[in-house]
Amino acid sequence: MRTAYKERIARRLTWVTALIILIVFVLIYLVASFTVVRNIDYELQLETDKHKDQIFLVNGEIRFLHMDEWEEMEHSQIQLNPIFIEIVDLEGKSKDRSPNLRENHLSFSPEKSLKNEAWTQKIGASEVRTRQIPLYNAGKHEGYLLLAKSFDDTRELLDNLRNVLLVFYPMILISLYLTMRYLAGKSIEPIQEIIEKTNQITQKNLNERVPEPELEDEIGQLTRSINDLLGRLEQAMKREKQFTSDASHELRTPLSVLRGTLEVLIRKPRTSGEYEQKIQTALGTIDRMSAMIDQLLALARVENAKNLVREELELITFLEEKADQISSEQKRKITFQSQVSLPIYITTNEKSLEMILDNLLHNAIKYSPEDSDIFLRVGKSGAFPYIEVADSGSGIAEAHLEQIFDPFFREKEALDQGIPGTGLGLAIVKKLAQESQIKLSVVSKKDVGSTFRLDFPSQS
Template identity: 40%
Template sequence: MPFTFKNRIALHYILATAALVAVVYGMVYGVVKNQVYAELDGSLRFEVAKHMRELVVEGGRMRFARKQEWQEREHREVQVNPVFIQVADLQGRATDRSPNLNSARLEFDPAADGHVPLNAQLRGAAIRQLQEPVLRNGRPVGYLLAAISSESARHVLQSLETVLLGSFPVVLLVLFGIARLLAGRSISPIAAITATTNRITQSNLAERIALPPRPDELHTLASAINQLLERMEKAVVREKQFTADASHELRTPLAVLKGTLEVLVRKPRSAAEYVENITLSVQEIDRLTHLVDQLLLLARFDSAPQVEHRQELPVLSSVHDVLHRRRAALEARRIRVDVQDADTPPIHSDPYLVDLILDNLLDNAVKYSPAGSTITVALDEAGARQRCTISDEGIGIRPEDLGRIFDPLYRSDALAHKEIGGTGLGLSIVARACALLGIELAVASTPGRGSTFTLLFPAG
């Protein structure tokens, strides 16, 4: 039989049960044994007390006042509840004894405690014996030895021992079978979970494990596996989508480059045409380089174990640095930037990543804002945390796109706004950098009225 999880549960259960049953059996045996010997000892003490009252001492010798006591049946016969009586002097020599002893003698023990019955043997049979000193005027003058047969008690205890020892393995085997059956029923959902997970491959990640009806540990396990499968399915879908989008984004500039170069080599061109086509090629190369740089940056975020180079950083200073770099684009489109600062203290973060986040968000705000509009950058405090809000008056984001704008290479309503350049990686980089720094990122948008991105920096 394989040592399965079901068998291990049953084995652990049976080991604990075996210890408990052994203790119970031991207690039962001990109680019965004590009760049996208590009855024997009670009878023995009764006989000693009765015969002690009949003893008289004459001339230094002890005898029974009523000799007819010896004629009682239990003193004459050995078969029916025999009571053996023996009188001994101080040296232990027998001076008188009951007829049923015949030539046998009760064993005298000078060191015996006169109040504690002992187990002994008489002609190969088990007896319970009590040896009491005979006192006269506070001084011992001899001993009275009384014994009764304990064969029936011994047979009772042996029978009980045989029953207990014989039933012990039977009880354990029965309990093991029951425990194994119950354990098998308890963990039977695991077999269903295993079968389902074995069927699931990359091609059918949508399949889920049926949840057990009871809200127990197996229900929690199945639910956790389903959540894992859901995350895996989403990751695979994102990977496929990312691969397709990346291939498309990379193929477009390469196709433009190839077409431009083919045009140039097809026949001689004028200097102006060469300049125009080479300029177009350089622009496509720049676009391709920017795309590759952003892809590498995303890959670096995925593999980065932790953020280093944290230091005290004024967010307002980072905002001004980014706006300075974007000044030409802002002036060309007459976009005004309103910076509102509530005298916020510095944060403790990575300057490069914070600059990267602000640069991408402001770049998006500039690209999607109409000429002559206003971009608002508000810095304030939210409890013990610093908050930065970037709002524009641009085209906005459709509600159905809000959940996907942070996916790599995803561009909301891109076909309707082909004039707006971009790779669809900026917000993905922002989301990864925020997760790395512990910054809470939120977005609210109304199509046609603009978008608001909120950064909530961690305290301290």
């Protein structure tokens, strides 16, 4: 059974507060009990101090010091809460007791007198607080003086306090739970509004956003995070639609060329030279389609790749060999330059880095005049290794610098000049760089050239 979030909040807060209130109530009861018992013990101490030097046991007989004054003092006091007194010998046999004890006796406990402490005992149906002190005569221990004071009123007070706390405790918990539930419901109202709004947003209206509150609190942060997520989803959907549209367009064009070429071939008999020319055209179209499909598959593999295996790679040797390889394959001079003399070791995926460099170097060759220089540089900026691929070709217009990494984007000038390409190479480079945690940047000036830079994380 699912429980509403406001219910869970209310229960948790109520349980925590219930524990705190329980601790407070227990402390109140213990403090009250300690205070009233201490006051009674203090009064017993005063009575003990008053009587201990006035009563003696001499050879088992009770003697009073200044008997007349003692009786006069006792009879002159109005005792709303009387003191019970009993005198016993060393064996605990009663020698005398106050009339208010009637047939009852106070509890005799010699060890209590040694600890100088009071205790609670029952006398008939009543409860009293008792204290006991030894009686001496000429330094000789003759017996004990037992004094007690009624504990009934104190017990009634403590019981009433306990009952009040026990009655109020569940009432407070119920009120607290209802209050917490109401406040929790009011607190999550903005979240419910966010839920209702996000449930209304579908693929058809991804441009809509959740209204953002004015307060800079957690709800505001949640709303902005959801809106940022919707923005990213909207952009991803747009890129996907654009990618699908561009891919279908790019594939449709060579297919149309291939179909047109074949239709021309079957209209009437041709000479062997014409057949050869048309077949060459068809093969060229198929090659371009194959290259595009290979690039699309490569881009899909990059987007689906997870946890690329990274190994240690010595960068200078790797780049020098790559420059020689591309120079040999493309019949173009690529100048390798190292800005450091010591080896540079990085941890990366070698195949990903190789694909990045292949695309960047092929682009540099493709968009540069045959007699221009192409440079492959390596160096370190502090603890951060970097690679640069620089050319002195046609360059990129500043307005297009952000678009060149989008799939199928190609400048109109390149299309007009008939420079071959699919517009997927730099998209693959960007994806691979992101997967390998490499920072990719470009500096370019029209008709001057471009420099693509790869900055690696610190290897220390």
